[in-house]
Amino acid sequence: MELVEIYACLCAVTRLRILNVLQRGPLCVCHFQTVLREPQVKISKHLGYLKSRGLVEARREGNWMVYQLPLKAPRELQTNLACLQDCVREDPVFRRDRARRDRLAPVLPGAEACACARPTTGRRTKVSS
Amino acid sequence: MELVEIYACLCAVTRLRILNVLQRGPLCVCHFQTVLREPQVKISKHLGYLKSRGLVEARREGNWMVYQLPLKAPRELQTNLACLQDCVREDPVFRRDRARRDRLAPVLPGAEACACARPTTGRRTKVSS
DNA sequence: GAATTATATTCCCTCATCGGAATATTCTTG
DNA sequence: CAAGAATATTCCGATGAGGGAATATAATTC
Numbered sequence: 001m002e003l004v005e006i007y008a009c010l011c012a013v014t015r016l017r018i019l020n021v022l023q024r025g026p027l028c029v030c031h032f033q034t035v036l037r038e039p040q041v042k043i044s045k046h047l048g049y050l051k052s053r054g055l056v057e058a059r060r061e062g063n064w065m066v067y068q069l070p071l072k073a074p075r076e077l078q079t080n081l082a083c084l085q086d087c088v089r090e091d092p093v094f095r096r097d098r099a100r101r102d103r104l105a106p107v108l109p110g111a112e113a114c115a116c117a118r119p120t121t122g123r124r125t126k127v128s129s
Numbered sequence: 130m131e132l133v134e135i136y137a138c139l140c141a142v143t144r145l146r147i148l149n150v151l152q153r154g155p156l157c158v159c160h161f162q163t164v165l166r167e168p169q170v171k172i173s174k175h176l177g178y179l180k181s182r183g184l185v186e187a188r189r190e191g192n193w194m195v196y197q198l199p200l201k202a203p204r205e206l207q208t209n210l211a212c213l214q215d216c217v218r219e220d221p222v223f224r225r226d227r228a229r230r231d232r233l234a235p236v237l238p239g240a241e242a243c244a245c246a247r248p249t250t251g252r253r254t255k256v257s258s
Numbered sequence: 259g260a261a262t263t264a265t266a267t268t269c270c271c272t273c274a275t276c277g278g279a280a281t282a283t284t285c286t287t288g
Numbered sequence: 289c290a291a292g293a294a295t296a297t298t299c300c301g302a303t304g305a306g307g308g309a310a311t312a313t314a315a316t317t318c
Contacts, residue, residue: 012306029266040265044264048266048267062264065264065265065266087205171277173297
């Protein structure tokens with residue numbers, strides 16, 4: 001993984017917000033929509049961008065696609081993710097994203113499924129707005 | 130200074146090399162040519178790019194333009210420069226650049242002029258190759 | 259298998275970037 | 289002021305990114 005490629009992934013604010021949220025654990029696309037309040041195309045495309053460059057991994061879980069940070073990331077990526085986390089700690093936009101994300105599901109440290117991907121009997125969280 | 134702008138500055142390898150070398154102190158364009166072995170246009174343009182976004186500062190010193198890292202950089206920039214330094218420590222290309230740079234002039238910690246900008250009586254270092 | 263939900267892809271537009279060749283600008287020196 | 293050295297800018301072409309609208313694909317449910 002080229003360092004320049006990593007930086008290329010980091011120069012769109014939507015992708016920074018995605019990575020910021022992913023630090024709390026895996027998430028599916030519809031939850032990204034709720035958390036970031038951005039249209040589906042936008043999120044899906046940026047996730048595709050990140051995935052094609054190895055900054056996120058994806059797996060299908062029934063109807064949902066669950067995205068997560070790579071289980072074993074190269075050192076430069078780890079360093080930069082830590083740096084990013086440090087840089088956006090105080091930023092209001094990123095803080096709000098994290099707050100909304102935490103309201104959705106408990107913070108899952110590992111690679112466990114996000115809330116929407118756990119097959120439940122009840123109605124799922126509404127995605128609107 | 131927007132975080133995304135910083136990352137945009139970091140996604141060209143020539144600019145990473147410039148910043149890497151600048152960590153050892155100010156330098157003028159002709160020395161960048163010697164160190165990076167890249168054509169003048171390329172270097173001048175990338176320096177302009179960095180300057181317009183506040184990642185480097187420039188001053189004229191006689192015939193030369195001396196570039197340096199900002200004296201008081203915002204925190205996100207400092208963090209990312211440190212991160213960059215960490216990431217390229219082992220990389221052969223960046224190491225070679227640093228070695229060639231150190232061969233040109235002593236490492237100047239502050240904002241002192243680079244070697245070529247010090248008016249000397251003798252012949253200046255040849256720029257070719 | 260039809261309808262529904264979740265997600266991805268395609269098409270189109272606009273705009274920025276990168277690189278090089280050529281040229282212009284700025285300063286110094288005689 | 290002419291010549292030369294150091295640097296910047298302009299012009300060009302190729303390429304990729306980002307966004308949205310519309311459409312396609314995949315899985316689920318009834």
